[in-house]
Amino acid sequence: MAREQLQVLNALDVAKTLWCHFTTIIIVGMGFFTDAYDLFCISLVTKLLGRLYYHVDGASKPGTLPPNVSAAVNGVALCGTLAGQLFFGWLRDKMGRKLVYGMTLMLMVICFVASGLSFGSSPKSVMSTLCFFRFWLGFGIGGDYPLSATIMSEYTNKKTPGTIIVAVFAMQGFGIFVGGLFAIIVSTAFKVKFSAPAYEVDAIASTVPQADYVWRIILIVRALPTALTNY
Template sequence: MPQPPRVLSALDVARIQLYHLKAIIIAGMSLFTDAYDLFCIAPVLKMLGEIYYHEDSIGTPILSIFYAIALLGAALGQLIVGYLGDRLGRRRVYGLCLMIMVISSFGCGFSVCTSRRSCVMASLGFFRFVLGLGIGGDYPLSATIMSEFANKKTRGTFISAVFFMQGVGILMSSTVTMAVCSAFKTAGEGSPEKTRAAESDIAWRLILMIGSIPAALTFYWRMRMPETARTVDLSSYQVLPLSLNLLH
């Protein structure tokens, strides 16, 4: 019976090394960013209601659409990116997901209109859906990459450490929102109503764009990650020199 390439056995029994910690940080920051981007929308919608809808209610249908649109993109992204990761390689598709998340986070903040609410909401909805595609791809790839780099003994612990960052991202989304709103409120004291409205319009955009920072900070490391050994065609017994070098 064919035996697995020696690199897989080496990874399974490898002691904890620096590359393990790097993988935890890279994958963990991915889930941190995913959680931040998904959960920051609730207070942002509250701000949008105050800025663009005034006395009118923003409406349950609109709220439901914006809560669901990124999740819909995430569900689709998981299916597409999971398939592409198996076909094209984890590292390459992982980098693509990162770029989608960074660009769409900035797109959410730079929603093309500043006056017409229908234009603002349509633009924001589009970029939230695209952001969901990146998030959906990031979730399975982060878990898969971490599990394929980890050894047998600590695999569960390492994956738990990665998913722990999801909770941190949720907390950070609330913290950043409160900090940004507090800063703008303090700076706008005594300003005319029109000026405060303009500042509030900047605040929600800033909150959304901040979500791109954690992902961008790990870009260099993510692009330098070697392909995971299990992505190689095992039937050909190819060995990944880069993966083997990491074990020394």
């Protein structure tokens, strides 16, 4: 058994860069893609959240999230990421990387959808629900980071290990770019569909009720590439 495993590892070491390497880069890198998408697009979402849920009648400018709420929404996922790295790193040694990697992806998919469906009848309840699911989302992201790097390193050959691993981490850049681009596209589409006067003209009518769907769509759509990766 040990000899067969060594033969497989030796075959991977001497193998040329094949199509399977590129496939693995896309599959494993998709975790980094969605991680970066989430951690960086939330700063764009908070602008809309403030305007929707923290409008002040008579104010000269649109509403914004209070500093403590903004810090919580932006930072809670990072706290979950730290905890997730420690927990899933330990769990990986106990249960194996493939099973634990699938668990992190499923947790991320569930929390992607749940964070976009954050419910409540008041700004406080919506923000609390969003922060709750974003913590567990970060928990899954924390497990995805080390596991993705480990899986990719096992498939690399001796000739181009650095190039392949860097290609996986480069998916973070694509995630940041696509997150911002998709937010712009969705916002523009809703602006064209539901025209509204400027804030200075009519503060209430300037934010249409349908705008509440914008940030939810931006958050939920992240679940698609993660679900495909798990598939």
